[in-house]
Amino acid sequence: MTVKIAPSILSADFARLGEEVRAIDNAGGDWIHIDVMDGHFVPNLTIGPAVIKALRPHTARPFDVHLMINPAQPFIEDYAKAGADYITVHAEADLHIDRSLQLIRSLGKKAGLSLNPATPENVLEYLLDRLDLILVMSVNPGFGGQSFIESQVEKVARIRKMIGDRPIELEVDGGVTAEIAPRLIKAGATAFVAGSAVFKTPDYAGNIAALRGI
Template sequence: MVTIAPSILSANLWEFGKQIEQMMTLGVDTFHIDVMDRHFVPNLGYSQEIVKVLKKNSTAICDVHLMVEHPEAMIMDFINAGADYLTIHAESTVHPYRALQMIQEQGVKVGLALNPGTSLASVKELLPLVDRLLIMTVNPGFGGQSFLESQLAKIAEAKALREEFGYTYDIEVDGGINDKTASSCIKAGAEVLVSGSYLFHHSNWQEALLQLQE
């Protein structure tokens, strides 16, 4: 079963709580939370406070994606806020192994994200630590971008490596996910689909969720 993780970057902040409740009523249990610092990516995103709000007021699984430079400085803030998955970018720190260990030592699920220009070969030493491998199918930083077809090969490669070496990560895809691109990602090996603009801007959320899963 494919997990759909709505990206709250596309939620309506005025009706945020109501929209989360509506999504959960439709069977959604995981929400993707983008944290951005205007340095690693050219945009600003959420702080740990949004995680605290979600954990206090719902049973949501918080899939936190740190698109920030020097993520080590924020890791404990988001763990203390209640992050269930904490994902850092391989490109965001000169010590990614140490950063992943920090997350693992706190009993939180370890996530590793790769930009479109980053190869799996360049992070092979990190993969044994990873619970969730996030393949970016757009350049990170903004919602509503077009899907990069070139990343399908990376998704398939991630699946093949997992089978070959016995890794335990699930494969997550983020960027340009809609009813047309979702099927290609699933066929390539994706198990978690992050969808923002397509899902939140759809006129019928139940229909949109079904289209992504199918």
């Protein structure tokens, strides 16, 4: 299995986002990861549905939209209509997770659930059959460029066992480098979000290949 790479446009040049999205598409990125932050659930403020709608014509790659907002449920339909393919909500920001996941799927999108570093994986127990993606935060959400939290490698391994043979992507977000990636793949990760690891140099294709271990 080749791990999927989802470059996070949070680390891209915001003055030319469309161009950056095309560049990471051409460089071999599998998904486009879009971090939506509200300045409330996380200490940062990023983009909304209008920007996602504007970016949608620039690539056919799946949009992996990570809602770091509270509440998320009232805005799910807006992001679906804007062109999201995966919509991920946070376990810590949703009182009615099951309902949110049902809503995402009813809109024809793939449903994801994200766990912060200190959130135990047992929150997934009664939701596994609602999920298409589990996103493990390996930094505290809100800013790019943070260092990887080591405890999340074992957490990924435990979640992999919980998933079993279900067709659920297991994505890791935060501080993933070419050195850390092989350990996460061994633990069972199937996708990586990568911001600074991809955008740190102009060689996006080389940086993506390095994360895959190629």
